[in-house]
Amino acid sequence: MKVFIFADMEGATGICRFTQTSDKPNSQGLPPHEKMVNYSSYREACHLLMGDVNACVEGLLDAGVDDILVRDGHGIPYNFIPDLMHPRARYIVGDWGSLPLGGLEHDCDAIILLCHHAMAGTPDGVLCHTQSPSRGDRYWYNGRETGEIGQEALIAGHFDIPVIMVSGDEAACRETRAFFGEDVVTVAVKKGLAREGAILLPPGVTAGLIRAGTHEALSRIGRCKPYKIDLPIRARLWMADVEKANAFRREGAGRVDEHTFEMEIDRAVDLFRLC
Numbered sequence: 435m436k437v438f439i440f441a442d443m444e445g446a447t448g449i450c451r452f453t454q455t456s457d458k459p460n461s462q463g464l465p466p467h468e469k470m471v472n473y474s475s476y477r478e479a480c481h482l483l484m485g486d487v488n489a490c491v492e493g494l495l496d497a498g499v500d501d502i503l504v505r506d507g508h509g510i511p512y513n514f515i516p517d518l519m520h521p522r523a524r525y526i527v528g529d530w531g532s533l534p535l536g537g538l539e540h541d542c543d544a545i546i547l548l549c550h551h552a553m554a555g556t557p558d559g560v561l562c563h564t565q566s567p568s569r570g571d572r573y574w575y576n577g578r579e580t581g582e583i584g585q586e587a588l589i590a591g592h593f594d595i596p597v598i599m600v601s602g603d604e605a606a607c608r609e610t611r612a613f614f615g616e617d618v619v620t621v622a623v624k625k626g627l628a629r630e631g632a633i634l635l636p637p638g639v640t641a642g643l644i645r646a647g648t649h650e651a652l653s654r655i656g657r658c659k660p661y662k663i664d665l666p667i668r669a670r671l672w673m674a675d676v677e678k679a680n681a682f683r684r685e686g687a688g689r690v691d692e693h694t695f696e697m698e699i700d701r702a703v704d705l706f707r708l709c
């Protein structure tokens with residue numbers, strides 16, 4: 435049995451500020467003198483991310499999975515700390531190239547979306563966004579607003595690979611159940627109070643929840659269906675920032691108004707042609 439873990443970062447245990455999620459202070463609008471402060475909090479966040487990944491790997495091993503592939507799926511994807519990698523898993527980092535989800539192998543039996551966050555605009559979504567927090571993007575497919583959890587599930591669904599578990603804050607878990615139903619295991623590691631405020635569960639608690647949730651998810655694998663929607667997909671992208679929208683060009687995308695682009699996409703695996 436082969437399982438692909440796609441790890442974002444905003445939904446990891448202990449993380450509730452955007453400045454924790456990058457070592458590029460200027461991209462977060464921080465003044466240069468805060469650079470060192472930010473760097474240390476980013477490294478701490480990478481440790482927290484590795485803790486969640488390792489708990490998930492342990493859960494997969496408990497369930498008898500013998501091939502575990504972990505993808506660093508956050509920002510500039512070099513967030514993993516090699517010293518903390520589990521000896522029984524393989525890790526994919528760096529450039530995505532044209533690979534779906536940066537290396538999803540087509541013979542995977544299931545995918546786990548770890549450390550994920552709710553879609554842009556979710557009132558209690560910790561660090562909620564869809565693709566670009568700075569551009570304020572929002573996406574609709576066949577009329578339904580969809581965040582990163584749904585986008586990644588659609589791409590995996592193209593290969594008939596089901597999402598069996600999602601971890602993140604309570605809002606990400608609620609979004610997961612709204613899209614895929616109750617058979618997908620959800621593990622909440624925090625509860626949002628605001629976009630950058632949360633009630634956090636300690637790592638010593640969440641590691642046990644993630645490990646047990648992963649084990650449970652494997653027992654439900656037959657009940658989780660690959661996520662698919664009607665083709666071709668009517669994709670819509672809304673960008674809050676008009677200046678950035680003015681500079682945005684994608685082959686096949688039509689501009690509907692100053693904020694909005696639309697495109698018809700034939701296969702779910704090509705979803706990020708409009709992104």
Ligand SMILES: [Zn+2]
Pocket residue numbers: 442443444507508509
């Ligand atoms: Zn991210």
